[in-house]
Amino acid sequence: MTASNRPLSPHLQIYRWQWTMTLSILHRATGVALSVGALLLVCWLLQLAGDGGGYRGLQDFLGSWFGRLLLFGWTFSLFFHLCNGIRHLVWDAGYGYELDTAYASAIAVVAASGVLTVLAWIAGYMAMGN
């Protein structure tokens, strides 16, 4: 059998939409987004090591509406990848594979990452207010 007519698994649009598949692709998407965010971490550290002029400029950019939008996206991505990553580690340990458990943990991950993102931003604005 040549490579071209080997049997393929069905394409994505064959399946009915499910929470679990959404979380699966979101885990990968947030992982890629966080890899881009790691550029900012290095940029921040290099400016921190500098004389302060670049740090001020970075702060101004991150304080703009676009900077805040990026930071909000990265905050959610980090909490989501963290919570869903723990869900994956539980699976790796051999627990939580039952269908209703997998659904419940999916909802819990979405709820927890949403709540943690909002809490982190409230804490951030409170820290700025002091």
Place this chain on the structure above:
Amino acid sequence: MSTPLARVRGLGSARSGADHWWVQRLTAIALVPLSLWFIWAVIALTGEAHATARAWAAEPFNAVMLVVLVIATFHHAQLGLQVVIEDYVHHEGAKIASLVAMKFLSFVLALAGVFAVVRIALGS
């Protein structure tokens, strides 16, 4: 992390056994406390002046945590991005080129991050 049979047969088709999988989990576990600590630190440093933030990063505990955070982050990221590239880039040449570029970039960025923290910690 591999079965006795897999060891005898020679670490599977990738010839690396469960190493990629296992190191991805190790760095993931390390990043749970590290990223929570980092989020807390960023919140505390929000709006602070350069000198304040730099003095914070120069403290030995914070400097060590930042170095470990940078290394674990980039190691975990390059393992994950490797799988993403292997899944979506099908042309063999483009796949190898993007894997090499991504791995080199991750390594250089991690070194730059560590260099910055060391410079801050040594006060130079």
